[in-house]
Amino acid sequence: MDFHCHLDLYPEAREVYKEASKRNVFTWLVTTSPRAFAANQRVLEASPTVLITPGLHPEIAHERASELGLLLEQIAAVCAVGEVGLDGSPRFKPYYEIQRDIFSAIVARCAELGGRTLNIHSRRAVRDVLDELRQHPGFGIAVLHWFSGTQAELRAADAQGCWFSVGPVMLESAGGRALAARMPRDRVVPESDGPFAKIAGKPIMPWSANQTAIKLSVLWEISVEEATQLLRRNGERLLMLMKCH
Ligand SMILES: [Zn+2]
Structure with a gap:
């Protein structure tokens, strides 16, 4: 499973898409x-195992602000939305x-539409993301991808019922590991964030959940088998809650 992937942006996007939909x-x-969502829907053959959702990445929000109306229309017809969110780092501030x-x-x-599942980027903006979610009760489910806030922000996000998608690159850093160690274990799912996320210059592939399970097993002091099962069960539960079928 992979709960956050830019499948359409790999150099060999069609092949990676096909392989991910099989593996x-x-x-x-x-x-x-x-x-990009509209183009993907046109170009990529629909797969029962791949969910494609409309988003507006905060890093390009200023360039694509004029597409907001289109996004709000698209949201009516889908069960989930992403990648969306806020980025408060110096470059995008x-x-x-x-x-x-x-x-x-x-x-x-x-x-307004009765709830959707949101895949959210929150770099240097966790407090504002959580405030926004609180101001709109009934928005649905929040999946915070590659969480990089403070431990206090993690506790706040946990208290608000957020889910967390975690990948191998996040777990390369000591800070990322310290956060993952404290995440609510029943609300963690695997992600790749490929092809942006890379290790040794190579993009993480969508079928790398086992790498995440290995790293989490160390942090959580459980076996790799248990970590694998836990991620799988969490993923299945989240999918049920998302009601995408
Ligand atoms: Zn991403």
């Missing part, structure tokens, strides 16, 4: 813009107000 029981293809307007409109729309 994984589930892959969540998060798009970075509403137009100048556009933070635009990001906030967009993210707020997305979360409000999800609430």
Whole structure:
């Protein structure tokens, strides 16, 4: 399983898409813009194991703000949304107000439609992401991808019922491992974030959940087998809650 992958952005995207749809029981293809979502729906052959969702990545929010209307329309027809969120790092901070307007409109729309599952980027913006979610009760389910906040922010996100998608690159850093060690174990699912996430210059592939399980087993002091089973069970439960079928 892979709950956060940019399958459409690998150099050999079609091949990776085909292989992921065979090897994984589930892959969540998060798009970075509403137009990319529309293009993927046209170009990629639908697969029962790949979920493709419309998004508007906070790193390009200022360039794609004009596509917000399209995204809000697309959200009506899908069970889940992503990649969306906020990025407060220095490079994207100048556009933070635009990001906030967009993210707020997305979360409000999800609430208005009775709830959606959101795949959320929250780099240096966890508090604001959580505030936004609180302001729109009934928005649905939040999956915080590659969580990189503080331990206090992790506790706040846990208290709000968020899920966490965790991948091999996040677990390469001491900070990432310290966070994963404290995550609610029944709300952690695997992600690759490929092809952006790389180890030794090579993009993480969508079928790398076993790498995540190995690393989590060490942190959680359980066997690799148990970690694998746990991730699998969590993934199945989240999929049931997402009601995508
Ligand atoms: Zn991503």
